[in-house]
Amino acid sequence: MNGSEFSWSEFLHMGGYATFVWSSYGLALVMVVFNIVSPMIERKRVIARVKRAIKREANSRQTS
Numbered sequence: 001m002n003g004s005e006f007s008w009s010e011f012l013h014m015g016g017y018a019t020f021v022w023s024s025y026g027l028a029l030v031m032v033v034f035n036i037v038s039p040m041i042e043r044k045r046v047i048a049r050v051k052r053a054i055k056r057e058a059n060s061r062q063t064s
Helices: 008-016 018-063
Strands: none
Touching: 008 018
16 A cells, blocks of 8 residues: 555554454543543432432431
């Protein structure tokens, strides 16, 4: 393949290493998405836990 010819098929084939190349790109993408989504989910859980604790504290003060 010289500079003037471009083939998507050859690009996607990656010279016979497509399985390794694309699986590593896929794994990297999964890890990036996980590192973005996981803290968001944990933040929601922590906020819900804190809200429950605040309600519990308010209820215990009202009954006392």
